[in-house]
Amino acid sequence: xxxxxxxxxxxxxxxxxxxxxxxxxxxxxxxxxxxxxxxxxxxxxxxxxxxxxxxxxxxxxxxxxxxxxxxxxxxxxxxxxxxxxxxxxxxxxxxxxxxxxxxxxxxxxxxxxxxxxxxxxxxxxxxxxxxxxxxxxxxxxxxxxxxxxxxxxxxxxxxxxxxxxxxxxxxxxxxxxxxxxxxxxxxxxxxxxxxxxxxxxxxxxxxxxxxxxxxxxxxxxxxxxxxxxxxxxxxxxxxxxxxxxxxxxxxxxxxxxxxxxxxxxxxxxxxxxxxxxxxxxxxxxxxxxxxxxxxxxxxxxxxxxxxxxxxxxxxxxxxxxxxxxxxxxxxxxxxxxxxxxxxxxxxxxxxxxxxxxxxxxxxxxxxxxxxxxxxxxxxxxxxxxxxxxxxxxxxxxxxxxxxxxxxxxxxxxxxxxxxxxxxxxxxxxxxxxxxxxxxxxxxxxxxxxxxxxxxxxxxxxxxxxxxxxxxxxxxxxxxxxxxxxxxxxxxxxxxxxxxxxxxxxxxxxxxxxxxxxxxxxxxxxxxxxxxxxxxxxxxxxxxxxxxxxxxxxxxxxxxxxxxxxxxxxxxxxxxxxxxxxxxxxxxxxxxxxxxxxxxxxxxxxxxxxxxxxxxxxxxxxxxxxxxxxxxxxxxxxxx
Ligand code: GLA
Numbered sequence: 001x002x003x004x005x006x007x008x009x010x011x012x013x014x015x016x017x018x019x020x021x022x023x024x025x026x027x028x029x030x031x032x033x034x035x036x037x038x039x040x041x042x043x044x045x046x047x048x049x050x051x052x053x054x055x056x057x058x059x060x061x062x063x064x065x066x067x068x069x070x071x072x073x074x075x076x077x078x079x080x081x082x083x084x085x086x087x088x089x090x091x092x093x094x095x096x097x098x099x100x101x102x103x104x105x106x107x108x109x110x111x112x113x114x115x116x117x118x119x120x121x122x123x124x125x126x127x128x129x130x131x132x133x134x135x136x137x138x139x140x141x142x143x144x145x146x147x148x149x150x151x152x153x154x155x156x157x158x159x160x161x162x163x164x165x166x167x168x169x170x171x172x173x174x175x176x177x178x179x180x181x182x183x184x185x186x187x188x189x190x191x192x193x194x195x196x197x198x199x200x201x202x203x204x205x206x207x208x209x210x211x212x213x214x215x216x217x218x219x220x221x222x223x224x225x226x227x228x229x230x231x232x233x234x235x236x237x238x239x240x241x242x243x244x245x246x247x248x249x250x251x252x253x254x255x256x257x258x259x260x261x262x263x264x265x266x267x268x269x270x271x272x273x274x275x276x277x278x279x280x281x282x283x284x285x286x287x288x289x290x291x292x293x294x295x296x297x298x299x300x301x302x303x304x305x306x307x308x309x310x311x312x313x314x315x316x317x318x319x320x321x322x323x324x325x326x327x328x329x330x331x332x333x334x335x336x337x338x339x340x341x342x343x344x345x346x347x348x349x350x351x352x353x354x355x356x357x358x359x360x361x362x363x364x365x366x367x368x369x370x371x372x373x374x375x376x377x378x379x380x381x382x383x384x385x386x387x388x389x390x391x392x393x394x395x396x397x398x399x400x401x402x403x404x405x406x407x408x409x410x411x412x413x414x415x416x417x418x419x420x421x422x423x424x425x426x427x428x429x430x431x432x433x434x435x436x437x438x439x440x441x442x443x444x445x446x447x448x449x450x451x452x453x454x455x456x457x458x459x460x461x462x463x464x465x466x467x468x469x470x471x472x473x474x475x476x477x478x479x480x481x482x483x484x485x486x487x488x489x490x491x492x493x494x495x496x497x498x499x500x501x502x503x504x505x506x507x508x509x510x511x512x513x514x515x516x517x518x519x520x521x522x523x524x525x526x527x528x529x530x531x532x533x534x535x536x537x538x539x540x541x542x543x544x545x546x547x548x549x550x551x552x553x554x555x556x557x558x559x560x561x562x563x564x565x566x567x568x569x570x571x572x573x574x575x576x577x578x579x580x581x582x583x584x585x586x587x588x589x590x591x592x593x594x595x596x597x598x599x600x601x602x603x604x605x606x607x608x609x610x611x612x613x614x615x616x617x618x619x620x621x622x623x624x625x626x627x628x629x630x631x632x633x634x635x636x637x638x639x
Contacts (some may be wrong), residue, residue, distance in 0.1 A: 026478045027544050029610045031581025034546060035475050038302030039247040041270040043366040045186070045338045047082030047134070049309050052278075052342020056088030056145045056152040059106035060122065062344065069345035071129050073353060078362050080341065082186050082250075083126050084134030087145045088154040091117070092162040098173055100165060103154060123183040134186030134250075135178055138166035139232050140193015140212050147196045147203050160208050166193040167236060168212070175239035179249055188252040189236055191216060191259075194229065218258045218276070221484045221510045229259040233268050252306065252338075257291055257509035260484045266303035266475070271338050275490070275509060278308035280315025282448065283493035285328055286401060287505075290490040293335050293375060293385070294523070296471040297515045297537070297545075301370035306338050312355060313343035319351050326429065327399065327450035329355050333365040334373035334385050334397045334452065360428040361452060364395040370472035373397065374517045376414035382406050382445070386415050388469045394455040396425075400445035401491075411440040412457065413534060416469055421458035428452045464553060464634035466535045468517035473548040476515045480540030480613070482621050484510035489523055513623060515539040520565050526627045528561035528596040533629035538563065541573045541615035541624035547633070549606055554635030556609050557600035558628040562592045568622035573615045575599055575626070579606035596629055603633075 048066045050058040067083045070076040091103040102110040102117040109121040123133040138144065141164040145152055156163040167174050167189065178184045195218065197204050199211035215232075217223035233253055240249050253272040255261045265272025275291035278284055292305035299305045310332060311317050317325040332339060341356055364387065373387035373395065381404070385397040394415050400406045412419040425434045425441070429452065434441075443451055467474060486507035495502060513521045520526055520538035527533065536558070539545065547556070560575040575587035577599060584601035603609055613626045 027542065027612050027614055029544075029578040029581045029583075029612070030477065030546065031578075031608065033475060033548055033608050034477055035266060035300070035303065038270065040250050040302065041304065042301045043079075043368060043370065044304045044336050045082055045250055045271060045340070046079040046362075046366070047084060047132070047340055048080060048345065049084040049086055049134070049340045049342055050088070051086035052309050052311050052314065053344045056149050056154045058085060058088045058154070060108060062346070064125065065346040066344070067126055067129055067131055069348070070131065073357065075357055076131060078357060078359055079366055080339070080356070081130070082132045082134050082340070084136070084186060084188065084340065086136045086188065087143055087149070087190070088152065089136070090156050090165045092156050092158045093165050093170070095159070095161050098170055100174060100177060106154060119182040119184070127183070132185040133183065134188065135182075135184045136188045136190065137174065137178070138190045138193040139168065139236070140191065140195070140197065141166045141168045142193045142197055142209055142212075144190050144192035146207070146209070147192055150207075160210055164210065168193060171235050171239050175236065176243045179240060179244040185248060186250040186252065187240065188254055189233065190254040191229070191256070194232070216255065216258050218256065218508060219506070221258075221260060221486065224259050226260045226484070229255060230264055230268060237268050260510040262295055262298060262305070262509060262511040263479060263481070263484075263514060266298055266300070270302060271304040271306040273306045273308060275307060278311050279496050280311040280317055281493070281496065282316040282324055283491060284496065285311070285316070286491035287493045289331050289335070291487070291509055292337060294487070294489055294516065295511065295514070296335075296372040296374045296517045297474050297476050299336055299370070299372045300472040300475065301368075304336055304338055305372065307332065307335070309338075309340040309342045311342055313348065313352050319349045322351055322355070323446060324448050325352065325355055327448055329358070330361060330397055330450040330452040331399060333361045334387050334395055336365060336370065336372040339365060358428065360431070360454065364389070364428070364452070364454070369470070371470050372472065374468055374471065376518065382408050384408065384410060384414055388465075389454070392456070396453045396455050398443055398445060398451045400447060400449050403447045405447060406445045407442055408445060409440050409442045412438070412460070415455055415457065416460045416466060416535065417455070417457035418460050423455060423457035425453040425455055428454060461632055464632045464636070465551065467537055467547060467628070467631040467633065468535050471517050473550050474537075475546040476543070477546050478542070478544040479514050480542035480623070481513045482542070482623070485512040486510060487512040513540055515543065515545065520563050520625050520627065521623070522565065522625065524563070524565040526629055527564040528559070528627050528629060529564065529593055531596055533559070533627065536627055536629040537611070537631050538625065538627055539613060541613045541626050543613050545611040547609040547611065549603060549609055549633065549636075551633065551636040553633035554602065554604045555600055556603050556631075556633055557598065558611075558631035559596040560587055560599050560628055561590050561594060561596040561626070563625040563627045564592075566592050566623070566625040568618070568620055568624045571615050571618045571620070571624055573613055573624055573626055575628070576612040576614065577601045578610040578612065579603050580608055596627075
C-alpha cells in the first residue's frame with residue numbers, strides 16, 4: 001500500500017478508525033457466561049503439600065507418609081485428596097533432549113535403569129490409594145529455590161543449561177511429561193524465573209544463571225508486564241488442555257498476587273495466589289487472609305482466590321497455639337481458600353488432626369455453591385464474615401484479629417436474615433446448638449479467637465437472593481479499572497526477612513477498585529445521594545458483570561446510581577440490564593447526586609444476566625464509582 005499521499009492527520013485518523021474497528025466493545029453483552037466451564041476444582045482444592053512442612057527437603061518417604069495418613073485418618077474421605085510435591089524434586093534438565101530428570105536419590109521409585117527417571121510409579125501409587133498427585137514448576141527458566149534456598153541439598157545440578165528446570169521454552173515438552181507421561185493431576189507454576197533473575201543480579205552472577213529480564217516487579221505494577229505474564233500462563237493452561245484433555249487437571253498460578261493476577265486468574269487457572277508467601281506468623285496470616293477476603297466476587301466454582309497453604313502445626317499455629325490454629329482454619333474455610341495441609345502428617349498430634357478433620361468446617365469450605373464468604377463487618381480489630389450455603393443456611397465467622405478480648409454483636413441484618421424471626425446458631429467447633437434468638441446476639445471472643453457457626457433463620461429477602469449473597473454466580477467480566485492500583489486494605493506486617501531495616505510494608509497487590517460485594521470498590525459503604533445500602537454490588541463505571549441465573553429467577557432488580565464516594569463527580573453514567581444478550585432495561589443518564597433509581601427486568605427463561613455500567617462520554621479517567629443497591633434476583637426456585 002502506498003501511503004505517501006496521505007497527510008499526517010489523515011494517517012492518524014486512519015489508525016484511529018482501524019483501532020476502533022479492531023477492538024470490540026468490552027461492554028457489549030456477551031450473551032453467555034464467558035469463563036471457561038471447568039469440571040476440575042468445582043470446590044476449593046484440598047490436600048497436602050510438601051512446602052510448609054519440608055521446604056526443599058522433601059522425599060518420597062515423607063510424601064507417602066503424608067498420603068498414608070490422609071487415607072488412614074479419614075482426611076482423604078473428607079476431601080483432602082491432592083498430594084502435592086513442591087519445589088525440590090528435580091535433578092536437572094538433560095540437554096541433549098531437554099527432558100527433565102527427577103532427583104531419584106530422594107524419589108527412589110522414579111529411577112529407571114539407564115539413568116532416566118519417571119514419576120509414573122509414584123503417581124500410580126498415589127492413585128492406587130485413591131489420591132491425586134500434584135507437582136511444581138516455574139514459568140521462567142529457574143525456580144524459587146535456586147534463588148532463595150541456596151543451602152538446600154536438593155537444588156538442580158549441572159551446567160547453566162542443565163539447571164534450567166523451569167517451563168520457559170519447554171512448555172509443551174514438560175506439560176506432556178507431567179500430565180501425559182507421569183500422570184499428574186495438578187500443577188503449581190511459580191514465577192521466580194520471571195522475577196528475580198535480572199542481568200547483573202548477584203544471584204545470577206554468583207550462580208552462573210542465564211539472566212531473564214524480569215516481567216514482574218513485585219513493588220510496581222507499572223513495571224510489570226501484565227499481558228506477557230498472563231500469556232505465559234495461558235500457554236501453560238492450553239498445553240494442559242492438550243495433554244490432560246479430560247479436563248480434570250488443576251492449574252495453580254503462583255505469582256504471589258502480583259501482575260494483577262487477582263483480576264485475571266479466574267480466566268486462566270483454577271486458583272491463583274493473592275499474596276506473597278505465608279509464614280507461621282499471626283500477622284503474616286492476617287496479611288494473606290486480607291489479600292483474598294475482599295475478593296469474593298472473583299472466586300467461583302473452578303476458580304479460587306488462594307491466600308496460600310495452611311501453616312497449622314508450626315510457629316504461631318502449633319499445638320501450643322490452638323486458638324490461632326483454629327482461627328487460621330476457620331478463616332480459610334469461610335473464604336473458600338484451597339485447604340492444603342503443610343505439616344509432617346506422620347507425627348501429627350490429635351489436637352491438630354481434630355482441626356483439619358472438622359467435617360462441619362470442611363463442609364462450609366466445600367459447599368457446592370462456591371460462594372466465598374463476604375465481609376459483613378470490618379475493623380482492624382474484629383471482622384464478621386458471612387457465607388451463603390447451598391442448604392439455605394449461612395455460615396458465619398466472628399474473628400478477633402487482635403490481642404485484646406472483644407465483644408461482638410452479630411445481627412440478623414448482617415446475615416441477611418429477618419430480624420423478627422428466630423435464628424439458630426450451631427457452633428461448628430463444639431457441634432452444640434445455641435439458644436434461639438431474634439434480632440441480634442453477642443459473643444465475647446478471646447484474643448485471636450474465631451467463632452464459626454452454621455446459621456438458620458428466615459431470609460430477609462423471602463423470595464430471592466441478593467446478588468452479594470451469591471458471589472459464586474457472578475463473574476466480573478470487565479471491572480472498569482483503567483490503571484491498576486495496589487490494594488491498601490491488607491494487613492501490613494513487620495518484615496519477616498528484613499525486620500525493621502527497611503521502610504516497612506507497602507501496598508503492592510493490584511486490584512484496588514475491583515468489584516465488591518456489600519461495599520464500594522474502594523471499601524466504602526454503598527450510598528447514592530445520601531441513601532445508604534447495606535447490601536448491593538459496588539463497581540466502577542465501564543464494567544460488565546455476568547450473573548448466572550442458576551435458580552431460574554424471574555426478575556432482577558436494583559436501585560442504581562453514582563455512589564456518593566465517587567472520585568469523578570462530573571461524568572454521567574448509564575446502567576443497563578441484558579438477558580442472554582438482549583437489552584432488557586436501561587436507567588437513562590445518572591449523575592453524582594441524583595437519587596437512586598429503580599431498575600428491574602423480567603428474566604424468565606434467561607440463563608445469563610449482564611449488568612453493565614457505561615460512561616461513554618467521560619471527560620476524565622478518574623473512576624466513577626457506582627452502586628447496584630439491593631441488587632437481587634427474585635422468584636425462581638425455593639431455597
Ligand atoms: C515460592 C512459592 C512458595 C513455594 C516456594 C518454593 O516462594 O510462593 O509457595 O512454592 O516458592 O521454592
